[in-house]
Amino acid sequence: MAQAKPHVLLVDSYCSFAYNLAALIKKAIPGSVLHVIKNDTHAIQDLLPVLSQFSAIVIGPGPGSPDIPSDIGVVCDLWKVAEKDMVPMFGVCLGQQSLGVEHGATIHRLDTVKHGQVSVVKHTGTEIFEGLSDIKVVRYHSLYIRTKAGSEIEELAWSEDEENGKIVMGVRHLSKPFWAVQYHPESVLTDEGGLKVFQNFWKLAQEWSQRHRPSFTPKFELELPGSHIWPRVSGRYSSHAFNKSLGKVTYTAVDVPNLAILDVAELLGAHDDSKRFVFLDSAAHPGQFSILGCLDDSSPQFTHFVHENSIEVTTGATKQRHELTDKDFWTWLDEYREARKVTGGDSTIPFWGGFAGYLTYEAGFGTLGVSVPRQSGHSETNHPDVNFVWVDRSIVVDVLNSKVWVQSLLENDGEWVQEMVQKVAALPNAPTHASSTVSIKSDVPATVKFPDEAQYINDVNRCKEYLFSGNSYELCLTGLTHITVPKESKLSTWDRYKLLRDVNAAPHAGYLRLQPTTFLSSSPERFLSYSRSPGAVCELRPIKGTVRKLPHITREIATQMLAGSRKEIAENLMIVDLIRHDLHNAVGANVDVSKFCGVEEYKTVWQLVSVIEGSLPEGTPVEVDDSLGWEVLRRSLPPGSMTGAPKKRSVELLQQLEGFERGPYSGVFGYWCAGGGGDWSVTIRSVFLHDSKKNGDEEWVVGAGGAITALSDPEAELEETNVKLNGVLNGFGASA
Template identity: 50%
Template sequence: MTFDPPRLLLIDSYDSFTFNLASLFRRSIPGCCIHILKNDRLSISDLLPHLRHFSAIVVGPGPGSPDNTEDIGLVRDLWNVSEQYMLPIFGVCLGLQSLALADGAELHRLPIVKHGQISHVVHTGHSLFEGVGRVEAVRYHSLHVTLLPGGSIEPLAWADDEPENGRIVMAIEHRTWPFWAVQYHPESACTAGGGPEVVANFWRLAQQWTHKHGRKTSPWCESARRVFGPSWPHASPLHQSLRYSFPPALSVNTIVVDAPTISVTNICDILGANDEQQPFVLLDSAARPGRFSIIASMLPTSLQITYNVDDPFVGLARGTAVTYEKLGDHNIWSWLASFMYTRKAGGGRPEIPFWGGLIGLLSYEVGVCSLGVAPRSRNDPNRKHPHPDVNFAFIERSIVVDNLTGKIYVQSIIPNDDTWLVETSVLVQEQPDAVHQECLPLHDQETVSHATVILPDKDRYISNIKQAMDHLFRGNSYELCLTAHTRIQTSSKSSWNRYKTLRRTNPAPHSAFLRLSPTTFLSSSPERFLSFSRPPDAIYQLRPIKGTIRKGPDVDRAYAERALAGSPKEVAENLMIVDLIRHDLHSVVGEGVTVQQFCAVEEYETVWQLVSVIEGQSSSEKSSGWDVLRSSLPPGSMTGAPKKRSVEILQDLEESDRSLYSGVFGYWCVGGGGDWAVTIRSAFRHDDPNVQPADEKWVVGAGGAITALSDPESEWDEMVIKLQSVLRTFD
């Protein structure tokens, strides 16, 4: 005789913490299966016949208001089902508010919004809190409820927000029906005491009610599977294109050179970085804690892959010859996965991260489309951007510089390429010693020029900040990363020399110089987005930065600790992104997600930063780094949370596509590993091969996380300060 495991239906209101909640329930109710359903996918009449398959429902959090049908979907109908269909329900945040409103409660705005903040929760010690001790809970809400006196809802817990908000209800239960809910977020990384303990109590209470009322669940069947799909977690559709168990198609050949005094820029000089007519690729660890710099040695036949989000084809260029391949049944993600599937390589040196493969750029809009948000109309000239949304070179020859050990790895995945390997390794060794960077002039004569800088309109930007804050107070988002483009017009100069100036004035661990027509891209990004090691047993790591302070004579570690880790605002911003990233990672790898570091102050070349580290590892080969990258874009640190709703709001507020800014750049190695950085502290220009302008036009993006605690003038000042690290490159 076989027994079905307990099945839970999790109603997702388009939140960015849903998979964290799924993971919490999987850990707290061993052996359970969880199916996730968007709140607008089925009507209540379509859902009711299938409830017999489920042991309980979890109503997750979400943006918006419980009195708005578009925000709440079928959730409002769950509280009024007949006894025939009734089953235990646990609500979180929006779920609690919806349950309370169904009983006649009043909905109010909090005078002081609680987004990413931790509160002490006082509880009754019974029902959901039986045996539960002290609760420190993370809150993400701008709305709260006042219960109907003498109604059917009984309060179980409160937060004392005196003097700002007063006493706020944090947990409730229905006096008659099997409904329980909490206002705080039990799934948050920083909730202590009110997470697994409360969920376990819910399950105990749910089983007691089920047994008392003689409710039986029906076995899972094919019709239910067609409606709800597989339980979470399940394999990504890209997985079939990413099997790394077969023998590699290519071999990596490497020569190792000991040359601790040779500089990365000298190597680039000899490989033609200064030739504006030729492509060039450099991913540069120009400052600690970066370590490896990757330099491509491009061939005239090196393949360049381009794609725009509204195109049904991929562009393939080798030199001046360009062809177009229809995507057909593929999307861009599965097309690239299939491309790399046939180009797996082995035999490279395991101590270095890159053997060859794709290097390039992904725009912000690629991630927007992955969320199911329609891109801006490319027919609108005010919104169109000229840069490909996907722009990769496939690198067969490369030089990897280990900036820690001084070793240089000259490598190729081209068969019988020994002559190039030997000649290049000799050439590298013959280069003169590196000149100390501090001895070089800040700007050489060739790069000095007068630039016209067009900042965003200040009044418009501040107006957008105020509109963003209004969205936060209305519950539409917890945090919005508002950005704008600054445009620079300057006389034509060597882009490579501009990059070397940027490298000296703002050295960063994730710097880059990419000249991939029609784009020239300079970056001094401090923020790694995602790295993933080679399979099998790959580890996926994300390192969000929220909180930065520039070094100075009086700004030592102790000062930085107080200013960053000691700031409730900075920690709240960081926590929101940590919880969002955990959700993105859980969506791909399942339960194997941990916060390895929370809000630690790290030292960089010119700044102190507040950095968290989130890692994931799948228990099977059902996921890959490419899956994680696709599911994590656009970077949460550049959108806010919940991600989808935040992106939609930002599209209305911002004037144009973000283009490359707020996207990512990096590599996907033929060995299966990868490393991607967030495109910030960067500049890019469009190179029209048919025009030789006297002036260059560059774009620099900047912005900041808008929270309920933001001051519009201060946010404007912060955005302008962020620009300075790049603007100095243009004198």
């Protein structure tokens, strides 16, 4: 006879590490069924009818303070339930603070904030710390509790900070089955203080249940309305029929020695500003494949504004508006690609055709539950939040090996493929000007309006106050710089891109001309790439930590400055933990950090880079696996490296601080292949032009900023922002 599995409740206080905690719980309590709720979705009256049916409850971390009702929600009531409803509970970070405050402890601010910091924790060796020696743990907190003599809370663990003195790191309730830790057991850099402590908690929970509720047995089914079971797969995939008769890719691959990729772009019309164009450009190491869309009037373009409930599809002179009455734009685009899915392309290249374009920073707000304060009907001067074109014909160039693939998703299109192969193969022997130097017209130089420096420094200090008060661990503060190019000095946008490419070549660059947006990027940062199914693997590569390349800055010195910096490691660690959470939310348990804080070299900077990978379990239905990357993208935006953590609270705080929409900046651009793979870059070191700003003087916009932590120096943050700006401004003959 099958045995019922233990049911565990995880209460999430809007933390961006909650699903890391979920993975740890499932590992510590094998076979358990994990129910997840937010701390404000259920009143205690909603939970009491089912509470005693759980085997354990875990109170997760989150932003804010335990003495602010909107921050803590139902958690404060869970610590005070009657004995008949009592369940063993374990609190993490905010969870420990709440347990303490509800039972006589007081809450205080640390003198020196600990966000993304590793500390040694000493303990009594009893209860949840049984069998452990001193442990190394990761801390994300600015608040802590002080227990009182004679209170019901007993200290089990502590750190001895040079700056803060003795800080409580673990506690238990003297008479109730409640335990908690201040540190984060789920962090990638926490050692045995993670899994072993949870295993000890589960042992103690079972022993308590045997003594105090001997007749308790887990139910086979436990229904808690408004919760979800982790891991979960989006229900979207079962809502549409899957394409069983796949189309075929027609392609020819040829070797073209000494091929100039810019010549290929101009062959396809890059120089004609009136036409749409897509160029995803691996312009520097470690990039390898560059992608060019061969667009014509029949190539459909998809635009969507997040404050509107429709998608507009433009084909030639025809525009069709599709209402999103019963689905979001993610589902609509997923179904569109599914109906046009193909097979038969060369598996060694990443793109066969499909969607290419960009998503704005604000395009990710819906998944977070954050609103975009726009009025309907005022979007004509905004960049669309979703701006894609469907690419049926394309050219992929292996820039390292001078190999070219000409390919088409259209039926009976072999003649076009062969004609284009001949044109590309003839390029090295044809007269060319694409690679020649473009000069800046300097009769009337561009003018640059920078963000106000005093205001930026003031905003850095405001960010730090939010960090000290417990509202965030890291805030990625940004500003927008406006570049005005007088009509006498205007270049074609293609020539402008070539200038930018020349002064700041990057591995994840791009030139997108998708009306009403012209988009030039020299991004060094890949956000998300995913392989084709079966067995799709998602990889994210956050960059946090930047040093300008100068003659005396060798790799050894850069490594010392970045990997040897407590501040830089803390920034990167927070984003790694956030991304692990986003991946765990989409794929379940199979998440791995394959590189942590490696130093990588780019044309103008050294960067601190980590690599996180995730995949679905073996045996996952192919229709789910095929759309995995799209689902990970949906659940991961905006990029954590551009928000901070916890993500939702950080985004809300940044909205207030910055006072503007970021638009394409801080979003992503790239492609989703009709064969299933995809690659998206973070939109940084990028500049944008709206069609409405093309007549007369041009007005380009470029964003830049940095991650503000408790260790940030405002002047140094301003300098780092200028370093990032210069890579783009040099393409306009300007500098910060």
